[in-house]
Amino acid sequence: MSLRRWLLTALMIPTTALALPEEARVPGGVAIVPLDGLESATPPVVNYGKNRVMVVPGSDANWVAVVGIPLDAKADEAQQLTLEQGGYSFRINDKAYESQHLTVANKRYVEPDPEDIKRWRKESAEMGAAFRSWSEPEHAITEFKLPAEGPFSSPFGLRRFFNEQPRKPHSGLDIAAPTGAAITAPAPGKVVAVGNYFFNGNTVIVDHGYGLTTMYCHMSHIDVKLGDTLKTGDSIGQVGATGRVTGPHLHWSVSLNNTRVDPLLFIDGK
Numbered sequence: 001m002s003l004r005r006w007l008l009t010a011l012m013i014p015t016t017a018l019a020l021p022e023e024a025r026v027p028g029g030v031a032i033v034p035l036d037g038l039e040s041a042t043p044p045v046v047n048y049g050k051n052r053v054m055v056v057p058g059s060d061a062n063w064v065a066v067v068g069i070p071l072d073a074k075a076d077e078a079q080q081l082t083l084e085q086g087g088y089s090f091r092i093n094d095k096a097y098e099s100q101h102l103t104v105a106n107k108r109y110v111e112p113d114p115e116d117i118k119r120w121r122k123e124s125a126e127m128g129a130a131f132r133s134w135s136e137p138e139h140a141i142t143e144f145k146l147p148a149e150g151p152f153s154s155p156f157g158l159r160r161f162f163n164e165q166p167r168k169p170h171s172g173l174d175i176a177a178p179t180g181a182a183i184t185a186p187a188p189g190k191v192v193a194v195g196n197y198f199f200n201g202n203t204v205i206v207d208h209g210y211g212l213t214t215m216y217c218h219m220s221h222i223d224v225k226l227g228d229t230l231k232t233g234d235s236i237g238q239v240g241a242t243g244r245v246t247g248p249h250l251h252w253s254v255s256l257n258n259t260r261v262d263p264l265l266f267i268d269g270k
Helices: 003-010 114-131
Strands: 030-034 054-057 063-068 079-083 086-090 099-102 152-154 159-162 173-176 182-184 189-197 201-209 212-219 235-238 249-256 259-261
Touching (some): 063 079, 114 201, 114 212, 201 235, 212 235
Antiparallel strands (some): 201 212
16 A cells, blocks of 8 residues: 555545536536645645635546636636646637526616625625635535526626626526426535625525525525525525516526636536
8 A cells, every 4th residue: 555545544544536517628617636746644635726626536546626607707817826846737618508688677687786795895895705604514515416406597697788788698597497496405514694685685505515505595585694504405495586687587507716606517416
């Protein structure tokens, strides 16, 4: 047995690879980057820009970085990972997402007044802090169950227009379901934000560890409170139509290293 594998075993670090998310090296996707040649008995600290990256055991007791790629990443620029022992780079391909045009009856959700903007900035800071959460549970989460039942009404990454005005791309997956339908935890985690936000309505953010978080928006009812620990299948709340919506649905976001990525890449059994 090699010294490194002995150390991994002694420290009770898994030596078998996890079932990782589906790799998609495109804006809004996930890159699985082997950290070849890195001799370390414990996971190295890896950063992508200003954000720390999930690192999990790969094959042959090597470490791999699981990296969320921003929607605004450029395909003609090498993506850089940094760590104390050096750095790694990887390339991505471009991806053209479709457009979606929506009509919102309440024009304040398209042209918010100064008080709305002030409120949203405060809420954005609160949600940003939750997305930057870093915890280290015993086991890393790399797969999810769907948190609600229903057809996918708006996929991730759509270039959105509200009342014909361009807005940021769709940063989650919309699941169409009636008001009151169940929303359940897709994996174990801890509730790190709960609130009623201007655009997102009733919202919950869950930290699953190692830079992986999920967000649930537009809820009619919330069943959890800040600090709650959840198991897979626990109730988070109910589908609703609060905030900026055109009808009841769950907006589900998945964030990896503080980067919103396509939730379908993490679906168990897809």
